[in-house]
Structures are given as C-alpha cells and as structure tokens.
Amino acid sequence: MAKDSLRLSDVLRCPQAPVDINEIDTGATSEAPGDKGKTLKQFEPMADELSELQEMLFARGRSNPNARRLLVVLQGFDTAGKGGVVRHVFGLVDPQGVHHHGFKAPTDEELNHDFLWRIRKALPEPGMLGVFDRSHYEDVLVARVDKLVKEEVWKERYDLINEFEMELVASGYNILKCFLHISPQTQKERLEARLDNPAKYWKYNPSDLDARSKWSDYMDAYNDLLSKCNPDVAPWYIIPADHKWYRNWAVGRILLETMRSMKLAWPPAVFDVEEEKQRLSQA
Numbered sequence: 001m002a003k004d005s006l007r008l009s010d011v012l013r014c015p016q017a018p019v020d021i022n023e024i025d026t027g028a029t030s031e032a033p034g035d036k037g038k039t040l041k042q043f044e045p046m047a048d049e050l051s052e053l054q055e056m057l058f059a060r061g062r063s064n065p066n067a068r069r070l071l072v073v074l075q076g077f078d079t080a081g082k083g084g085v086v087r088h089v090f091g092l093v094d095p096q097g098v099h100h101h102g103f104k105a106p107t108d109e110e111l112n113h114d115f116l117w118r119i120r121k122a123l124p125e126p127g128m129l130g131v132f133d134r135s136h137y138e139d140v141l142v143a144r145v146d147k148l149v150k151e152e153v154w155k156e157r158y159d160l161i162n163e164f165e166m167e168l169v170a171s172g173y174n175i176l177k178c179f180l181h182i183s184p185q186t187q188k189e190r191l192e193a194r195l196d197n198p199a200k201y202w203k204y205n206p207s208d209l210d211a212r213s214k215w216s217d218y219m220d221a222y223n224d225l226l227s228k229c230n231p232d233v234a235p236w237y238i239i240p241a242d243h244k245w246y247r248n249w250a251v252g253r254i255l256l257e258t259m260r261s262m263k264l265a266w267p268p269a270v271f272d273v274e275e276e277k278q279r280l281s282q283a
Contacts (some may be wrong), residue, residue: 025237
C-alpha cells in the first residue's frame with residue numbers, strides 16, 4: 001500500500017552503476033495503492049495537487065525571469081508509452097504551463113550544429129513544465145546502435161550530457177528523467193494490436209521492427225547511459241511499463257513528489273492589496 005511517508009521516487013530510483021535493466025521486472029507494480037481500479041482512483045486527488053503546484057510554478061514564471069523550471073525527460077522503446085504518459089499525466093495540468101517537445105531524427109540544419117543545439121532550443125522557459133518525448137539521450141542510443149557516428153564521438157557525449165545537465169540545474173532547472181521499461185513480449189503484443197486495428201495503423205512504423213531486431217544492442221546502450229548519466233541532481237527513474245495503468249500512476253506520483261520538493265509558493269502581490277480592495281469597493 002503506498003503511503004505519503006514512502007516516496008515512490010526512492011523505490012524506482014535508478015540504481016548506481018553498474019546498471020543492468022535486464023534484472024528489473026518490467027511488470028512490477030511496486031507500492032501501487034492496489035489493483036488497476038484502486039490505483040486509477042488515486043488520479044483525482046493527485047491531479048488536484050499537481051494542478052495547484054503547476055499553477056504556482058507558472059505564476060512564478062510570469063513575474064520572475066529567474067523562476068524555476070521543471071524538465072521531464074521520457075525515454076523508452078517504441079510502444080513503451082511516452083505518448084500515453086503525456087496524455088494521462090501531463091494532461092492533468094493546465095496546458096498553457098506545459099511545453100511538450102517530441103524529438104525526431106535530426107534535420108539537416110540540426111546536424112550542422114553540435115548535438116545539444118536542438119535540445120537547448122527546446123528548453124522550457126521560466127515557470128514552465130517541459131516534457132521531452134525522447135531527448136539528447138538519442139545521441140548515445142540511436143547514434144551508437146546504428147553507428148551514425150564513430151565510437152569515440154558517442155563515448156565523449158556522456159560527459160558532455162552530464163556537464164549540460166549540471167549547467168541546467170545551476171541555472172534553476174529541476175530535471176526528472178524516466179526510462180519506461182517494457183519487455184520485448186509486451187512490445188510485440190502492442191505492435192500486433194496496432195496492426196489488428198485500422199484506428200491504430202497511424203501509430204505503426206515499419207522501422208519499429210528494425211529497431212526491435214537490435215533489442216540487445218539497445219539494452220546495452222541503455223545500461224551504459226543509465227550508469228554514466230545518473231547524478232542525484234538529475235536522476236533517472238526506471239518505470240516498469242508493461243502495465244499502462246501502473247506506468248501512468250508511477251510517473252504522476254514521482255512528478256508530484258518532485259514538485260513538492262521544489263517548495264513552490266504563490267508569488268507575492270506587487271501592489272497594495274488593501275488599497276486595491278478599497279478602490280474595487282468604490283468602483
């Protein structure tokens with residue numbers, strides 16, 4: 001049974017190096033309030049608090065150019081549920097305070113710059129909750145597995161990523177990174193479901209099978225990035241994602257715990273409240 005005194009972020013925190021995600025159960029439902037029905041009932045109270053905290057964050061950003069910002073990074077294999085998390089978790093808060101960016105294959109313009117150039121352009125403004133659907137980590141995943149760059153190039157990127165994230169934290173960002181961890185069996189079932197339903201054809205991409213054929217290579221790449229880029233100031237959380245209901249609840253819960261830790265508060269009035277009340281009474 002989940003309790004407020006037990007932080008799910010402590011339970012699902014990525015272990016310290018060396019990491020082997022093959023040993024982590026993709027079907028686990030650690031600390032869930034109960035079965036699917038009981039867990040989903042927790043969304044309403046969680047949504048109320050998340051909404052208030054996000055509004056506090058946004059309000060601070062409207063009046064303070066140095067206000068904090070929150071960046072959430074979602075990574076995972078195809079069908080792991082990045083889009084589902086965006087809909088079901090970040091859909092709980094006011095969309096005007098959310099900046100969602102999905103990273104695709106880099107354009108020619110982006111390839112003419114260093115790999116972090118396009119990431120910097122997509123960073124959330126002060127007071128915003130930013131969500132990256134894929135991220136700079138693609139440059140030590142796809143770039144490595146598909147041999148898009150030389151080995152010495154992608155190996156250097158771990159340190160560059162750590163320096164980049166430390167820079168963000170020093171300038172007022174909180175960073176929350178979630179690896180949505182599914183099994184190959186679950187992925188196969190979800191791909192089959194897309195092919196069996198015309199309403200889901202648009203979600204299917206034949207290239208998904210190409211990536212699937214390199215599953216073990218991607219697992220090795222994930223193990224390395226989780227081992228090398230997992231500081232306390234920009235932690236990774238490994239979210240078991242075979243059960244969609246648990247995946248969504250877990251990301252939402254960790255987001256809530258993270259926002260609570262930011263000690264957010266409403267910005268103070270920049271006018272004389274009593275004077276404005278008096279003026280309003282006479283209007």
